[in-house]
Amino acid sequence: NAGVTQTPKFQVLKTGQSMTLQCAQDMNHEYMSWYRQDPGMGLRLIHYSVGAGITDQGEVPNGYNVSRSTTEDFPLRLLSAAPSQTSVYFCASSYSRLGGSYEQYFGPGTRLTVT
Amino acid sequence: AQSVSQHNHHVILSEAASLELGCNYSYGGTVNLFWYVQYPGQHLQLLLKYFSGDPLVKGIKGFEAEFIKSKFSFNLRKPSVQWSDTAEYFCAVILNTGNQFYFGTGTSLTVIP
Numbered sequence: 001n002a003g004v005t006q007t008p009k010f011q012v013l014k015t016g017q018s019m020t021l022q023c024a025q026d027m028n029h030e031y032m033s034w035y036r037q038d039p040g041m042g043l044r045l046i047h048y049s050v051g052a053g054i055t056d057q058g059e060v061p062n063g064y065n066v067s068r069s070t071t072e073d074f075p076l077r078l079l080s081a082a083p084s085q086t087s088v089y090f091c092a093s094s095y096s097r098l099g100g101s102y103e104q105y106f107g108p109g110t111r112l113t114v115t
Numbered sequence: 116a117q118s119v120s121q122h123n124h125h126v127i128l129s130e131a132a133s134l135e136l137g138c139n140y141s142y143g144g145t146v147n148l149f150w151y152v153q154y155p156g157q158h159l160q161l162l163l164k165y166f167s168g169d170p171l172v173k174g175i176k177g178f179e180a181e182f183i184k185s186k187f188s189f190n191l192r193k194p195s196v197q198w199s200d201t202a203e204y205f206c207a208v209i210l211n212t213g214n215q216f217y218f219g220t221g222t223s224l225t226v227i228p
Contacts, residue, residue, distance in 0.1 A: 033216070040124075042205060042220040043159075050214055058215060090158065103149060104216065106159040 002026050004107035006091050012113045013081040021076040021110050023091030031094045032074040033058070033104070034066065036087040043090065049074055081114045119208050121219035128196050129227050136191040136222050138206030145211035148189040150180055153203045165189065176200070198228045
């Protein structure tokens with residue numbers, strides 16, 4: 001199993017540009033999520049999905065969109081990048097959608113810089 | 116507001132010293148608790164988890180954590196740290212009936228050889 005994969009590893013955007021961060025998992029996990037990691041702030045949940053076709057907002061959803069058309073993929077879209085979105089983004093997945101009975105597996109992260 | 120607090124932001128220890136990292140949460144319901152570790156340049160990996168049963172849980176690499184419900188705490192311990200334990204440690208919580216994981220701000224541990 002490849003686990004959770006993310007592309008790209010690094011990205012530099014100009015303010016106002018759009019892009020999609022890709023996330024895929026091959027473990028047939030129901031639950032997938034996106035976090036951003038900022039110094040001194042830990043990981044903050046952006047969006048999550050409890051299954052194909054179902055998404056919901058997390059703690060910091062503004063400026064980001066998601067969709068879940070398949071079990072395997074959960075892309076994160078930045079429609080109009082802002083410097084405040086400079087961060088490291090992690091995708092994660094787990095088996096259970098209820099109560100986190102199973103731990104999350106994390107991808108390697110995408111380091112995004114918005115100038 | 117619901118939150119997870121890690122009061123130790125940066126800890127520096129010498130090898131063989133004992134470690135205890137604090138984690139407190141503010142949720143009133145039944146919770147599932149996790150400790151994750153992030154080694155430099157790597158992604159997060161699970162150290163240990165608590166769902167129910169024995170409040171003292173053992174994880175990988177000699178780490179353990181104790182769930183004290185009355186104190187809303189889930190502190191991480193290791194009796195003797197090694198240089199290779201240098202990393203950032205995150206506590207995480209999810210309500211048993213919830214869908215959102217909440218992470219603490221992390222504790223950076225530096226172990227001096």
